[in-house]
Amino acid sequence: MHIHAEAAERHTLSILVDDEAGILARVAGMFTARGYNIDSLTVAHATEDLSISRITIVTSGSAAMMEQIIAQVDRLVPVHRVVDLTAQGPHVERELALIKVAGVGENRIEALRLADVYRARVVDATTASFVFELTGSSEKVNSFIAMLQEVGLVEVARTGVVAISRGKEAA
Template identity: 65%
Template sequence: MKIETEARERHVLTVLVDNEAGVLAKIAGLFTARGYNIDSLTVADINESHQVSRITIVTHGPPSQIDQIRAQLERLVPVHKVIDLTEQGPYVERELALVKVAGTGEARVEMLRLADVFRAKPVDTTTSSFVFELTGARDKIDTFVALMRELGLVEVGRTGVVGMTRGAQGS
């Protein structure tokens, strides 16, 4: 039995790839084949011609494993560039969540009050429920969901992390 001595670190990787069928499967397969976990995964095309997509992957591992992931991603044919935002310098990271809650009376008033505090926007309202849209850091969303759980949480949908470097320079 091998004992892992390196500390596990959270890393946010952005991967620029050709926007074509099977690319995401290749990347997910790379992680699966080596037993690496993906904590969060988002994908969207990023240019007018729809030829390039940005994949944002959040993963954990010791530095040597993260280096190996980067090297293996860079060798895949449809990959243009791999950036470890965590090591690149200052970066912005956000997540979007839709949070459905149900309740009446004082619980409903408290839901609206908390939504205001967290800058969550009601995007659907009925007489007995709300769906709130919330963007921000993972911790902010986790806290909002935990508070709503006490008031009548019904359902949560989350996008996963997207991120990019700060400043005028592109990735």
């Protein structure tokens, strides 16, 4: 008899918390203590009065693992709500990257051509380098970075994924 382990899937979690010291470390600690890798983590205020923050975590695991981690995170006192956006259905994910490319001549021309194809904006330029700003899915950012490695990629800074569910309902 053959037993198959549940496949690990990519999940995007949205966690609304009271904005208080130490909560990010406590939430991240729940993942690391159980050996779950965090692929991306972002946090920012979610309300105008700055009292609530949204933590967005991208991780991988089986459905059973996700249920377990969601239940554990949900039990933390300053946590208001944990939503697995992946399991919930349609949602929007975006990431911002700043990408520095150095090059002259043909490499410079090719970097600008690629930026046009990917709809990246030039946010800084010198005679020998550019800094591009690109917003999109992680896959789009990864693809643009891979293409720029051929023409003088120097450095990359990424925000990590931010995500929100589609439709008229709030998290």
